Every structure is written in C-alpha cells, then in structure tokens.
Amino acid sequence: MSAIDFSDPVTIAFLTDALTAAGVEGLEISGPDRQLRIVISGEGGARINSQAATPRAPGSPPVVVKAPLAGHFCAEHPAAATPQTLPRSVSDADLLGFIRVRHVLLPLRAGRSGVLTRLLAEPGALVGFGDPLFQIELPS
Numbered sequence: 001m002s003a004i005d006f007s008d009p010v011t012i013a014f015l016t017d018a019l020t021a022a023g024v025e026g027l028e029i030s031g032p033d034r035q036l037r038i039v040i041s042g043e044g045g046a047r048i049n050s051q052a053a054t055p056r057a058p059g060s061p062p063v064v065v066k067a068p069l070a071g072h073f074c075a076e077h078p079a080a081a082t083p084q085t086l087p088r089s090v091s092d093a094d095l096l097g098f099i100r101v102r103h104v105l106l107p108l109r110a111g112r113s114g115v116l117t118r119l120l121a122e123p124g125a126l127v128g129f130g131d132p133l134f135q136i137e138l139p140s
Helices: 009-022
Strands: 026-030 035-039 063-066 071-074 088-090 095-101 104-109 114-119 132-137
Touching: 009 026, 009 035, 095 132
Parallel strands: none
Antiparallel strands: 026 035, 063 132, 071 095, 088 114, 095 104, 114 132
16 A cells, blocks of 8 residues: 555545545644644634633642544553553643544643643543543642
C-alpha cells in the first residue's frame, strides 16, 4: 500500500467530502514532517471558540479534559516502556495521552497547569466526543 499524499488537493477534497457525508466536524493528522487539519464549518460558517485562562477560585471544581473526537483512549503512547504514575504535575502543554483512530494517534494536551489526579476513562476504552478522560486539580 502506498502512502497517502496529504498535500494533494484532490485527496484533501475527497477527505473533506467524506467527513461532511459522515457528519464528522473535523480531522487532524500529524506526521513527522507534516500536519493536516480539516475543520468542517456549519451553515453559519466556521466556529471559533477561545477561552482565556482564569484564576481558580478557592473551592472551585477541577478541570476535566474531554475527548475531542471518538476513538480508543490511550492514557500513554502505545510504545511507552513504563506507565505514568498519578498524581503528577502537568503544564498546559504537556501530553497526557492519545485518542487512537485505527493507526492514527491524536495527542491530548493538558491545556492547563496543575496536578493530574485521575483517569476518568479506562485505557483502551472506546470513547465518544466529549467523554471525560482526565481530571486536573488547578493551583489555588
């Protein structure tokens, strides 16, 4: 089987049509030398959601990292030799795990600095969009 050329406009158009037909809102594929991200916009045009980091109020609940798409949840890279232990400190850019769709791994970033305290999904479980995966306690 030959590699898919993600720089080919015909391939990108085909993927976009397939995603639209399937009702999927987007796809991101990363490789060592290239990244492709397709976001399907709705009738109102592209949707942009931006959240500024806000300080944590005393007694506020922890942050829950949710699945950005459906797939199999991997709490660590499949080739990792040693499992990660909890609790552990994380920064906003730290890699927490992956969502696996066939042979593609979508990285999951913390998005907030704090202490990763719990896994909320079983490793290897099939998760859906928005399912809770991790819990991060924010500093006071």
